[in-house]
Amino acid sequence: MxxxxxxxxxxxxxxxxxxxxxxxxxxxxxxxxxxxxxxxxxxxxxxxxxxxxxxxxxxxxxxxxxxxxxxxxxxxxxxxxxxxxxxxxxxxxxxxxxxxxxxxxxxxxxxxxxxxxxxxxxxxxRPPESDPLLELLNLVCVIVGLVFFTLALLTFALCQWSPGVNNVARINICISLLLAHLLFLLTQQFLSLIWPQQVSCAVISGLLHFLFLSGFVWMFIEAVLLFICVKNLSQISSKKREVLSSGFLCVIGYVVALGVVCVSIGLVPDGYGSEHCWIKHDKGFIWSFLGPVCAILTMNMILFISIIITMNSTLTKLNAEVSQIKQTKIMVFKTLVQFVVLGCPWILGFFTNGSKVLEILFLILNSQQGTFIFLIYCVLNNEVRQQYRKFFRCLYSGHKKH
The missing domain is CATH 2.60.220.50 (Chondroitinase Ac; Chain A, domain 3)
Structure with a gap:
């Protein structure tokens, strides 16, 4: 005063x-x-x-x-x-x-x-009244996405994969996004209880920032691994052991996201804890998430262009088996599809601006990331499908005996 x-x-x-x-x-x-x-x-x-x-x-x-x-x-x-x-x-x-x-x-x-x-x-x-059908659609879509994230993780962990396949990045993408979507779902369901507790709300929004961002970092790491695979097609196995160990990748995947969150807290201490327990939009603080996401998407796009150019020039000179070339092409295609599936929904989210159609499209695409990963890497993998058939045959025969 x-x-x-x-x-x-x-x-x-x-x-x-x-x-x-x-x-x-x-x-x-x-x-x-x-x-x-x-x-x-x-x-x-x-x-x-x-x-x-x-x-x-x-x-x-x-x-x-x-x-x-x-x-x-x-x-x-x-x-x-x-x-x-x-x-x-x-x-x-x-x-x-x-x-x-x-x-x-x-x-x-x-x-x-x-x-x-x-x-x-x-x-x-006064904000528009909540749409019960949209809320129900959101709940169902997120739950379905979480189920497929879980199935993808179980498949990556329990199935036998070819020696040249490195699932470290995919497993951690699934872990980050599974935890992020689960935490976001629980937060929205109990928002009326959580939001009055400002500290809890701020902590949750910080965790969501970290988990979603780490998912994008792991997506970039997978693009880097793919680039190295194409660049060094004949000796990728030794290269991975020497330079890109799982422990080193985990440090990069989570420390980068944690560093961004810590810097964000240092610059704007009260930037977390909006009315939806997410990042606040004032002071431009939302760019602490959108900035790194845009940077990663841009770098991924540059990497994919480099991968396609390098692969074309390498495969013409390389005297390799047809199966190896085919496997590399499939891997490039799947990673490119994953980039589109994980990145495009967030780009679409920039342009919703109250449009109900775009909001529903963003909701479906963003919640079904686990479904797409499961389809791309598990269902469309012939070796994994054979192991599924073997598992279901054992399950069916065991059930028949009882």
Whole structure:
């Protein structure tokens, strides 16, 4: 609070004045912003704690200058909303004599010509009502995607693969995205319980940032592995053992994503914990996720162009078996499809802008990443299909005996 107490004291006979300042940390839960009169199309949000200022034992309480209050925002600021500095008048919030001097995403300075009980209220357009069918579709799609992520992981772990196949990146893509989609699903289902706990909400959004980002890092690692495979087609096995061990890849895959999250927290400590327990959009903090994603997608595109050019020139010179050439081509095709499946839904998400059709398309494509990975690497792999048949035959014969 900033006020001219010396000027007030000069206007009193005893040349003295005292000010009392109180902050009611939980009063905003009682004095709801609904008491602030607005139309039905608007929604009000309390953006500050409730404070009160008085001039006790002061005869002449007339203010010589307006008093200024700096309110720290207790909730995420919506750039499309309008802020009002208000005071409590018996039974309602009113704005008479109060105005906003300046504001940013973190705090607002209010100026008032009188003392009272004050607060900061944000007024925004009421969001469209949730669509039950869309929520049901989201729930079903995410659950189906999680089931196929699990099946893909079991297949990678339990099936026997050719010696030249390196599934480290694919396994970790599945682990990262499985945990991310599962955490996001549980968060949205219990959002009403989690969001009031701001610390928990911020921690969850940080974990989601880390898990989704690590999925993209692992996608880039797989593209790098494929590039090395094409570049050194004849000696890829020895190359992998020397340079790209599983432990080294795991360090890269998770430390890079963790580093981005740590730097993001250091630059904008309050950037996590939006109303959906995701990254906040103010201060451009959403680019802590979109920036690395765009960079990885761009580098992957450059790598795939290099892979195609290198493969064409290498295979014309290479005196290799037809099966090896065919296997490499299939691997390139599958990784390219994976790049499209994992990357394009997020690009599509940039352009939804309230379009119901694009929103549904984004929801389906993004939730079915596990399904696509299972189909591309498991169902379309002849060796894996044979092992599936063997497993189901054993299962059927065992069931028949009982």
């Amino acid at each position: 900033d006020m001219d107490l010396i000027g007030i004291a000069k206007n009193n006979n005893d040349r003295s004045a005292a000010v009392g300042f109180m902050s009611f940390n939980t009063m905003e839960n009682l004095l709801k912003p609904d008491f602030f009169n607005t139309s039905n199309h608007q929604i009000k949000t309390m953006m500050s704690t409730v404070i009160s200022a008085t001039l006790p034992k002061t005869t002449n309480t007339t203010l010589t200058k307006p008093v200024n209050f700096t309110f720290r925002h207790i909730r995420e600021f919506d750039p499309s909303g309008s802020l009002s500095c208000v005071y409590w008048n018996i039974s309602e919030w009113i704005v008479d004599g109060c105005s906003v001097l300046k504001t940013n995403s973190s705090y607002t300075v209010c100026s008032c010509v009188h003392l009272s009980t004050f607060a900061l209220i944000m007024q925004t357009s």
